[in-house]
Amino acid sequence: MRYIGCHLSSSAGFAAMGRTALSIGANTFQFFTRNPRGSRAKPVDPADVAAYLALAMEAGLGVILAHAPYTINPCSKDERTREFARLTLADDLQRMEYLPGNLYNFHPGSHTGQGLETGITQIADTLNAILTPAMHTTVLLETMSGKGTEVGSRFEELRRTLDIAEKDSIEIYVDGSSIILKKYEPTCVFCGDAKNITVYKGKNICANCLKELKKA
Numbered sequence: 001m002r003y004i005g006c007h008l009s010s011s012a013g014f015a016a017m018g019r020t021a022l023s024i025g026a027n028t029f030q031f032f033t034r035n036p037r038g039s040r041a042k043p044v045d046p047a048d049v050a051a052y053l054a055l056a057m058e059a060g061l062g063v064i065l066a067h068a069p070y071t072i073n074p075c076s077k078d079e080r081t082r083e084f085a086r087l088t089l090a091d092d093l094q095r096m097e098y099l100p101g102n103l104y105n106f107h108p109g110s111h112t113g114q115g116l117e118t119g120i121t122q123i124a125d126t127l128n129a130i131l132t133p134a135m136h137t138t139v140l141l142e143t144m145s146g147k148g149t150e151v152g153s154r155f156e157e158l159r160r161t162l163d164i165a166e167k168d169s170i171e172i173y174v175d176g177s178s179i180i181l182k183k184y185e186p187t188c189v190f191c192g193d194a195k196n197i198t199v200y201k202g203k204n205i206c207a208n209c210l211k212e213l214k215k216a
Contacts, residue, residue, distance in 0.1 A: 001062065003027050003028040003062040003063065004025075004026055004027060004028065005021055005026035005027065005028035005029040005030065005064075006021075006024070006026060006029060006030070007029070007030045007031065007067075008020055008021065008029045008030070008031055009031070010031040010032060010033075010042075011042075013045060013048040013052075014048050014049055014051075014052035014099070015048050015051040015052045015055060017029055017031055017052075018052050018055045018056060018059070018061055019055070021061065022055075022059055022061070027059075027060060027061055027062050028061060028062040028063060028064055028065070029064055029065075030064070030065040030066070030067055030105075031064070031065075031066060031067065032066075032067050032068075032069065033066050033067065033068060033069070033092045033095065033096075033104075034069055034088075034092070035069060036067075036069045036070050036071075037069070037070060037071060038069065038071065039069065039071060039084070039088060041091070041092075041095070044095050044098050046098070049098045049099065052099075053099070063101065063102050063103060064099070064102050064103070065102070065103045065104075065105055065140075066092065066096060066102065066103065066104045066105065067104075067105050067106075068088070068089065068092060068104065068105065068106035068107070069088065070107065071084075071088075072084065072085035072088050072089065072106065072107070072109070073085055073109035073110060073112070074086065074089070074108070074109050074122060074123050074126040075108065075109040075110065075111045075112075075114070075118070075119035075120070075122040075123050075151055076109065076110070076111075076112050077111070077112045077113060077114045078112075082122060082126070085109070085126060086126050086129060086130060089106065089126065089130050090129075090130040092104060093130060093131075093135060093137055093139070096136075096137040097135065097136060097137070100136035100137070101136055101137075102137060102138075103137070103138050103139075103140055104137050104138070104139050104140065105139075105140040105141075105142055106139070106140075106141065106142065107142050107144065107152070108123050108141050108142070108144065108150075108151045108152035108157075108158075108161065109123065109150075109151055110148055110149040110150050110151065111149045111151055112149055113149060116151065116157065119149070119151045120151060120157060120160050120161050123141075123151060123161050124160075124161050124162075127139070127161075141158055141161060141162075143155075143158070162183060186204045187204060187206075188204060188205050188206035188209050189203050189204055189205060190205065190206075190209040191206060191208070191209055193206040193208070193209075195207075196208075198210060200213075
């Protein structure tokens with residue numbers, strides 16, 4: 001299934017964006033979570049979300065992409081700017097839980113003279129502080145042009161932000177229209193759990209499944 005859409009204004013709500021997308025023949029769309037040049041965000045209207053979800057299911061709208069405001073910089077040398085970025089990202093991701101299973105994109109930022117290593121560390125620290133296993137949103141780091149002190153103009157920089165070392169195993173796969181790259185994490189061949197994994201007869205099996213297997 002191919003998904004084609006465009007950026008839409010979120011001022012009238014999710015259901016309105018869904019109807020606009022369908023009216024132009026799109027089956028997905030991108031939107032800003034809040035004022036792209038500011039910080040204010042409209043309160044989430046549960047009734048609007050419910051109307052959108054019903055429309056999306058009926059019309060076959062695909063995964064949608066939320067874009068963070070341009071004003072955040074999680075690797076600024078100014079601590080208040082980094083804190084603003086952390087709070088904004090955390091709030092956006094909490095709001096995205098109303099629409100589980102979608103995508104959230106942000107610009108990694110500019111290290112503002114601190115150096116690339118410091119910038120990458122600060123971005124990673126921000127992500128570690130706000131991401132939890134319970135979240136249902138996939139976070140995307142946008143590749144940058146590399147002007148000034150921008151971080152994320154090379155895949156190497158994004159790889160290090162995601163804590164993937166040069167010799168680490170990675171997974172690369174296609175999910176819909178997206179190419180996903182992430183650090184390889186062995187999971188159980190039966191249940192998909194990544195905890196308490198052991199190799200049993202050449203297969204990755206979690207402790208619970210291995211226990212059940214030995215009972216059989």
